[in-house]
Amino acid sequence: MERNRSNEKKTRIPSGAAVQSAALTDQLYRAFFEEWAERGFAALSLERIAARAGAGKAAIYRRFHSKLAFAEAALANLGPRVALPQDFGSLESDVLSFLMSLRSVLRHPLIRRILPDLHAEAARSEEMRAINTRVAAIRRELGRALIDRAIARNELPASLDRELALDLLPATLYWRMVVIGRTPTRSDVRAMAHAISTALRGAGDNCVEGGE
Incomplete structure (x- = not known):
């Protein structure tokens, strides 16, 4: 039986698509607070936060446009x-x-x-x-x-x-x-x-x- 290619196109997830995981967001919040507690806000590094959360820096910028925006979201959470x-x-x-x-x-x-x-x-x-x-x-x-x-x-x-x-x-x-x-x-x-x-x-x- 021939596949319905139109349906396949509808259900296929586009290659490279960014899916924001709630679990990863929580991991990023925790990593943010851990870095903040250790180094102070002025010395925070988004690269270190991402690495601590087991993610890439792009995962942060898909959610927050700056370190200050990241801080506000984490605190509001x-x-x-x-x-x-x-x-x-x-x-x-x-x-x-x-x-x-x-x-x-x-x-x-x-x-x-x-x-x-x-x-x-x-x-x-x-x-x-x-x-x-x-x-x-x-x-x-x-x-x-x-x-x-x-x-x-x-x-x-x-x-x-x-x-x-x-x-x-x-x-x-x-x-x-x-x-x-x-x-x-x-x-x-x-x-x-x-x-x-x-x-x-x-x-x-x-x-x-x-x-x-």
């Missing part, structure tokens, strides 16, 4: 790991879940070595400062969902200063783990969740009293 898809029933329970999720990310040795260098680079570079601001905005949206849920449950007033609330959510844990370099116990995190929830309610009370 961390955001979903701190997401809160579930409603845990109360402000304090939601805050605790958020902190435990964030603790899991921040305790990774690569992340703890990268973040101080990220802030230092952002202080020197307008481009990196802009990236840091955009990535931070993505993470803050995750916290905003938590605050909105508490408002919907009438645990916090709609007049709450959301920007202040979003500053409060990660601040204590971030300071302890990234600035001081200590990993809090689960008991410590529970105490933080209670303190932050109390502070948020207090901030909400002040908004109501102030008529804002």
